[in-house]
Amino acid sequence: MTYPKNPSVAYDPWQHLSQFTPARIALGRTGISLPTRANLDFQLAHAMARDAVHIPLDFTQLEQRLNKLGYATQVLQSQAENESVYLQRPDLGRLLNLNSLTELQAQPPLAVDAVIIVVDGLSSKAIEHHAVPFIELLLPALQAKAYQMPPLCLVKHGRVAIGDAIAEHFKARLCILLIGERPGLSSPDSMGIYFTYQAQSGVSTDADRNCISNIHNNGLSYEQALKKLLFLIDGAEQLQLSGVSLKDETTEAGLINQLEANFLLS
Amino acid sequence: MYKSTIQHLGYDFKTLANLMAKATPPRSGDVLAGVAATNNLERVAAQWTLADVPLKQFLNEALVPYESDEITRLIIDDHDSLAFAPISHLTVGDFRNWLLSEQATTETLTAIAPGLTPEMVAAVSKLMRIQDLILVAKKCRVITQFRNTIGLKDRFSTRLQPNHPTDNPAGIAASLIDGLLYGCGDAVIGINPASDNLEATLRLLHLLNDVIERFQIPTQACVLAHVTTTLKAIEQGAPVDLMFQSIAGTQKANDSFGINLGLLAEAHQATLDLRRGTVGNNCMYFETGQGSALSANAHEGLDQQTCETRAYAVARKFKPLLVNTVVGFIGPEYLYDGKQIIRAGLEDHFCGKLLGLPMGCDICYTNHAEADQDDMDMLLSAFAMAGGTFIMGVPGADDIMLNYQSTSFHDALYIRQTLGLRPAPEFEQWLQHHGIFDAHNQLRQQTDIPPLFKASLQQLKNSQS
Numbered sequence: 001m002t003y004p005k006n007p008s009v010a011y012d013p014w015q016h017l018s019q020f021t022p023a024r025i026a027l028g029r030t031g032i033s034l035p036t037r038a039n040l041d042f043q044l045a046h047a048m049a050r051d052a053v054h055i056p057l058d059f060t061q062l063e064q065r066l067n068k069l070g071y072a073t074q075v076l077q078s079q080a081e082n083e084s085v086y087l088q089r090p091d092l093g094r095l096l097n098l099n100s101l102t103e104l105q106a107q108p109p110l111a112v113d114a115v116i117i118v119v120d121g122l123s124s125k126a127i128e129h130h131a132v133p134f135i136e137l138l139l140p141a142l143q144a145k146a147y148q149m150p151p152l153c154l155v156k157h158g159r160v161a162i163g164d165a166i167a168e169h170f171k172a173r174l175c176i177l178l179i180g181e182r183p184g185l186s187s188p189d190s191m192g193i194y195f196t197y198q199a200q201s202g203v204s205t206d207a208d209r210n211c212i213s214n215i216h217n218n219g220l221s222y223e224q225a226l227k228k229l230l231f232l233i234d235g236a237e238q239l240q241l242s243g244v245s246l247k248d249e250t251t252e253a254g255l256i257n258q259l260e261a262n263f264l265l266s
Numbered sequence: 267m268y269k270s271t272i273q274h275l276g277y278d279f280k281t282l283a284n285l286m287a288k289a290t291p292p293r294s295g296d297v298l299a300g301v302a303a304t305n306n307l308e309r310v311a312a313q314w315t316l317a318d319v320p321l322k323q324f325l326n327e328a329l330v331p332y333e334s335d336e337i338t339r340l341i342i343d344d345h346d347s348l349a350f351a352p353i354s355h356l357t358v359g360d361f362r363n364w365l366l367s368e369q370a371t372t373e374t375l376t377a378i379a380p381g382l383t384p385e386m387v388a389a390v391s392k393l394m395r396i397q398d399l400i401l402v403a404k405k406c407r408v409i410t411q412f413r414n415t416i417g418l419k420d421r422f423s424t425r426l427q428p429n430h431p432t433d434n435p436a437g438i439a440a441s442l443i444d445g446l447l448y449g450c451g452d453a454v455i456g457i458n459p460a461s462d463n464l465e466a467t468l469r470l471l472h473l474l475n476d477v478i479e480r481f482q483i484p485t486q487a488c489v490l491a492h493v494t495t496t497l498k499a500i501e502q503g504a505p506v507d508l509m510f511q512s513i514a515g516t517q518k519a520n521d522s523f524g525i526n527l528g529l530l531a532e533a534h535q536a537t538l539d540l541r542r543g544t545v546g547n548n549c550m551y552f553e554t555g556q557g558s559a560l561s562a563n564a565h566e567g568l569d570q571q572t573c574e575t576r577a578y579a580v581a582r583k584f585k586p587l588l589v590n591t592v593v594g595f596i597g598p599e600y601l602y603d604g605k606q607i608i609r610a611g612l613e614d615h616f617c618g619k620l621l622g623l624p625m626g627c628d629i630c631y632t633n634h635a636e637a638d639q640d641d642m643d644m645l646l647s648a649f650a651m652a653g654g655t656f657i658m659g660v661p662g663a664d665d666i667m668l669n670y671q672s673t674s675f676h677d678a679l680y681i682r683q684t685l686g687l688r689p690a691p692e693f694e695q696w697l698q699h700h701g702i703f704d705a706h707n708q709l710r711q712q713t714d715i716p717p718l719f720k721a722s723l724q725q726l727k728n729s730q731s
Contacts, residue, residue, distance in 0.1 A: 029679075182669055
């Protein structure tokens with residue numbers, strides 16, 4: 001971030017470090033305070049992030065995009081009937097509504113290997129931008145393992161734990177849930193993945209899940225996220241568990257430019 | 267059964283837990299849990315009733331059963347009745363009076379701390395206004411040490427939080443330099459890793475250790491991974507200064523975090539054995555926050571502020587260097603708006619300090635909460651007036667990995683300048699020695715990169731041009 005010079009503002013002579021991070025560094029100061037321009041930048045980003053929370057996910061369009069790729073889908077909804085209830089009642093966001101339950105019960109439990117669930121969460125933009133390209137990588141990788149899977153479940157107004165009931169219904173060993181993470185100022189479209197082995201509604205807790213977060217353009221790439229997820233899946237199949245006892249031990253060798261990594265210590 | 271009559275209306279509160287919850291100032295999490303007062307009058311009736319409850323009653327009536335909850339057992343078994351003696355005759359209401367009176371000095375408050383249970387402290391906080399919470403907390407003094415001294419009078423520390431969405435070392439280093447050059451980082455340089463990946467944790471631990479050693483910074487490092495991950499890192503010979511863990515106030519909630527007291531004791535011992543502190547050996551860093559137990563559906567019918575205070579019993583068992591209540595992180599389901607966040611932050615600080623903990627506060631909010639920078643400025647100002655131990659320093663207040671807003675390096679300078687607060691003495695000396703602060707602790711005008719980092723940054727510039 002570079003700003004037009006102003007005589008009251010002390011500019012930080014390390015602005016070139018901004019190339020290494022989207023963080024708001026080297027903002028300069030007037031006295032010890034934030035210069036006007038940096039302050040307005042922040043206010044703008046906050047306004048955008050606030051508004052992003054309230055943009056609903058277009059489920060019809062999402063289904064169409066996935067169907068076009070040849071993937072079957074079904075849309076489910078939590079007991080939170082609208083956004084306002086969703087924001088205030090996390091308990092309802094964890095439960096499927098009656099229609100969705102009926103719809104699921106009409107399908108015979110299949111004893112599948114894995115179920116993939118896509119949840120709007122707090123950022124519709126995250127799902128709109130990242131769910132489809134990620135699924136395009138994920139599904140072939142799971143099909144290569146000869147996994148049986150039900151149609152992709154797209155869930156409206158859901159929280160992470162809503163995946164447990166869905167996985168339980170399909171008797172799915174692996175629950176893979178993609179969700180829009182709450183929008184940050186610098187990353188309004190961050191997607192997270194929650195992975196649970198043998199998820200059980202009302203039984204599975206956060207300690208039973210592994211989370212891969214920050215999937216967005218300035219964060220984890222789809223390939224990196226997939227690598228982590230596949231590592232966790234293999235580990236879970238071996239240990240027959242997920243969560244705190246299952247550690248992501250993937251390595252990132254070669255991804256980081258050595259000069260960049262060590263500039264402070266060279 | 268606890269009864270009272272207010273305005274000709276009779277109120278019954280079945281249990282102490284019930285009474286505590288109803289007496290709690292409004293917050294969305296308690297409504298969500300179904301334990302909040304149904305109206306203002308019921309809340310005040312509960313407060314009147316709570317004021318008459320003897321402090322001793324908290325030793326007789328466990329809010330979560332002794333048999334089923336190891337934190338209740340910790341609270342009861344570790345209670346120091348000798349320290350409790352001077353106030354053992356008081357009711358909750360009298361206790362408030364006592365705390366605000368001249369009798370409660372820094373010395374007496376320090377002496378009674380082991381005699382207080384979290385529930386007693388939570389109870390009295392429910393009868394207090396914000397100015398009471400500030401006034402009493404200000405009298406407490408909690409000093410801890412590792413490579414520097416945290417919590418001295420008129421000192422105010424900061425955790426430098428140089429997070430990055432992919433744990434990229436260069437990205438982290440860039441935020442780290444920015445923070446150090448703004449005078450941040452005496453409480454700890456603490457990174458939240460983007461994933462709980464062992465290799466990433468090891469790499470970050472080595473990065474921080476190398477920076478601290480190379481530049482001889484009198485501070486400590488922490489990578490905020492799960493205890494089990496950090497224990498694995500220690501097994502692999504990693505340089506661990508502070509062991510981190512998020513903790514909560516019920517056994518069930520801690521289960522959902524994948525921890526228990528035994529595991530924490532093991533982690534504490536493993537870190538102590540590394541003997542990396544130079545001026546002291548407080549080597550634990552805990553984070554807490556109202557609502558975490560309810561979020562894990564493990565609140566045991568308690569209000570969230572009482573749950574939170576019980577987490578401090580866990581913390582004090584392990585003599586931490588730092589305890590951080592991450593007050594607005596959890597979202598509006600638990601703390602709805604700026605008003606609720608501000609009060610919660612000051613309650614947590616008050617309760618933690620009274621129990622003898624080095625309380626910091628991550629003064630923060632998420633983008634789905636009804637809060638903004640003005641609310642954070644109010645909490646920051648009040649927190650520092652209350653003698654708060656430390657806050658976070660995040661570049662531009664925007665955490666690009668955790669996706670929330672905390673306090674910035676500029677915020678720390680604002681509060682230090684306004685209230686005349688200084689960093690930890692060892693760190694202050696380092697800042698002055700390297701020309702980052704002048705002799706009066708003012709940030710020096712930098713027309714060039716300070717000599718300390720000049721070589722590293724110059725080399726970088728050259729290699730790219």
